[in-house]
Every structure is written in C-alpha cells, then in structure tokens.
Amino acid sequence: MSGTILALENVTVRFGGLAAVEAVSFHVEPQTVHGLIGPNGAGKTTAFNLISGLGHQSDGHIRFDGERIDDWPSWRRAQRGLGRTFQNIRMFGEMTALENVLAGMHAHVGGGLGAALLRLQSFRAAERAAILKAREILAFVGLADPSARAGNLPYGDQRRLEIARALASDPKLMLLDEPAAGMNPSETSGLIELLLRLKARGVTLLLVEHDMHFIMHLCDRITVLNFGRKIAEGTPLEVRSDPKVIEAYLGTKVAERLEAGARVR
Template sequence: MVVLELNEVTMRFGGLTAVNRVNLLLNENEILGLIGPNGAGKTTIFNMITGIYTPSAGKILFQGKEINGLKSYLLTRKGIARTFQNIRLFGELTVLDNVKIGGHVRSKGNLFGALTRLPAMAEERRIAEKARSFLAFMGLAAKEQELARNLSYGEQRRLEIARAMASDPTLLLLDEPAAGMNPQETMALMEMIRRIRDKGLTILLVEHDMKLVMGICDRVAVLDYGEKIADGTPKEIQSNQRVIAAYLGEAG
C-alpha cells in the first residue's frame, strides 16, 4: 500500500524552481532516504509534505488523499509526524510534558474536562502512561522530570522523535536526525529507527550521514538541482553514475 505519493510536485519561488516535477512513492512500513547535495531541494520537499509550503504544481497524496497546503496541525491529525532539523523542543517544559503534548491529537480534553477533573483524571493517567512508554522506547525514561533544554544534544534529538511518535503517526518524517551526533550515538539511532519501523511505521528520512542512510534505508531517492536523479536500493544508488557525478561535482 502506498502511504505517501508525490505526483509531479513543483515548487517555485519567484523565478527560481526549487523543486521540479518530482515523483516519489513511499510504501507502507518502508524507510525511504531522501538525499542530495546542499540546495538540491530536500528541505523544500520536506516543507511541502509538512504543510509549510504549498506546492506550485502537482499533488501530494497521503493515503490516497490530497494534502496540498494543509496546515501542519491538520496533517498531524491525519497521521503525519515530524522532527525538526534545528531541534524545536518545548525547552522550559519537562521531558514528560514534551511527549504528552506530542499526544495532543490522540487525546481528549477541553476546558470543561480540565475543570471537572474526574473524567479528565483517567484520561490524564492514560496520556502519562503512553508518554512514559515512548520515553522508555527512546531510552529517556530516567530523564522524564528534567527540563527539555537541560538534555544533551543526542538526548534532545531522541526526545524529538519520542514526541513525534506520541502522536501515533502512520508516517514519520525525520529531518536530519543524526545531525550533530557522534558515531556511537548514530549507531544507536539507527537501531532505534529500525525498531520504530518494526512497530509498523513508515519513515521518510532526510539525511546527510551516508552511513546512516545506506545502513537502514530500504530505498533511497536522490535529488539534484530540484530534480530526482535516482531512486532505488542503497546498493543501486551507490553504483549510480549520475549520483556519483552529482556528489563529486559538489565536492569539486
């Protein structure tokens, strides 16, 4: 089953075409890596899927339904969760509260509930239990009462993933999750992403770290100058001449 489909998606900023007629398929329970040199259009595609930009042309379909230009909170409701390249945690709140907020769309409770306490208390207990299970899953159980801003960098990255997972997504979008991590942390992260996939999630990964991408992705799509130049298994990509040229060209 196709979870996400990009159909001839184009994004223009004034005269500049940042993304040009890109097609992309993401199957259920697949890990897709999106790579490409700087300025290739990875982040633009990420932003279109997460509702920050509306495509100039083409369609983005989630579970067969068009989601072009939907506000990000609506996408989350539909089952798309994301992390941020430059970590955006709720710094002054506890680790636990961060994850509880992640569960916002999968819980109930309004002003009336807050004031009438009793029905809300059972719901609150459920929210807390769920949040703790995600923290445990990401290895952050011991830190639940710490303020998010006091965590180490790697922990903050993991907390972002835990928070995103708390919204019970079908599709998880990870924007450079390994940025700033040391090799051991990256290894642990790869293991974790695999375990998330094993829970039944579909994952789209934008990443620079080739070791990570080649190590865990089922399929890799390569962008260059706003166009998709390759799409295949890590092995196929590694031997693709256009990809090698694009990366060498960038390096040179």
C-alpha cells in the same frame, strides 16, 4: 493505490523565480525506510515542509494514506498520522522531557480544553492515560529520566526526545530531517537501532540525511534530488553506483564514500 502510503506527483515549489522542487514524483511504500538524499540546497527540507503542510506546492499533488492532502492544514495531516522532526531541533527547552512529549499529544486529550473543563473527571482520567503513554514512549526511545529538563539533555538525547514527541501523535509515517546531524558515532549507531525498532513497530520512515553510512544501512529505497529535480531512485546498491548521483556529489566527502561503496560492490 495500495502499497503506497505517500505519493508526490509532479510536485513543484517555487520561491520567486527559484524552483526549489521541480516536477518531483516519488512514492513511499508502507513499513519501509525511504531515504531522500541530495547535496545541500537540493530541496529536501522544502519537500518535507510540503508533505507536512508547512508550505504549499505551486504545482502537483500529494497523496497520503489514500487521500489527496494538498489543501489540508498541517494539524490535520498530523492528526491523520503524519509526524515529523526538524533539521534544527525544536523543543521546549525549559520544560521536562515528559512535558515535551505531552505537548506533542495535546490533540488527543479529552476533546479540547473547554470540554475538558466541563468534564473534569474524564479530563483527569485522560491526563493520567496521556502521562502513562508519554512515559512509555520515553522508555521506548531510551530516555531514562522523564523529569529531566529538555534543554539540559545531551545533544543525542535531545534528538531522541524530538522523535518521542513526534511519536506522541501515533504517526503512521514519520519524516526525519537529518536526525543524525551532529551526533558522535556511538549516538549514531544508537539512533540506527532506534529507527529499526520504530520500523519493526510498523511506522514508515522517510529520512533525510547526509551521513551515507547511516542512509545505506537503514534505507530500503532511496530517492535522490539535485537542484530540485529527481535524478535517481532505487535500492542503496543501485543509487550509490549511479554515475549521476556520484556526479551530483562530486567534490564532496559523500562522493568518496559513494565511490568506495560502489567499489565494494
């Protein structure tokens, strides 16, 4: 399957009687930004959990980078290049920015703690290299002070730190769940600029976001879910003028934006 880094094939996730995701198929092409959108409860986070190995499908298959990953634990998916950030920020608030990034890198330092203690010299060299790399990543995402306490950072910077931590494991594909949520307009445009630099660096992005300006600006392709089902797919232009998409969002602010976008066209 060349030309595809991630493919969901007929995936269903049930919670008791409820199908949070139902017979969904879509694929993501390498080095693109792919949007996954839909109203609240559409199944976006459930799909992300599934892809990153925090939940399992009741039916269907997932392929990542040419391999079936259905039975892989989340750590193995991460090790093979699947990174993610969370809808609700998850970080170590008491630790510094640098320590948070190092925590995201642990799998890559010196072959485990036991081996590290036996080979203290090589562990120290690996640790120095890890710190250097973590500092580079923090600079890349635009965080100037590696020793800042994560919990004290402004909200927008905490979101950047989450991205930095995900970058620590060298992801080929990064899943971002509502990265712009709660950001002010200037933080949001800073984030757009950062994600475009990530794409230029060769990282494929799969993005869940309710901010339609953000989505339409960044995405090459968009898949739309509603009540767990895929209802539309295409370029931003195609998706925002699709009557099924406008109907799904009916009565929400997003609908006004979509219709405005469709009129501009």
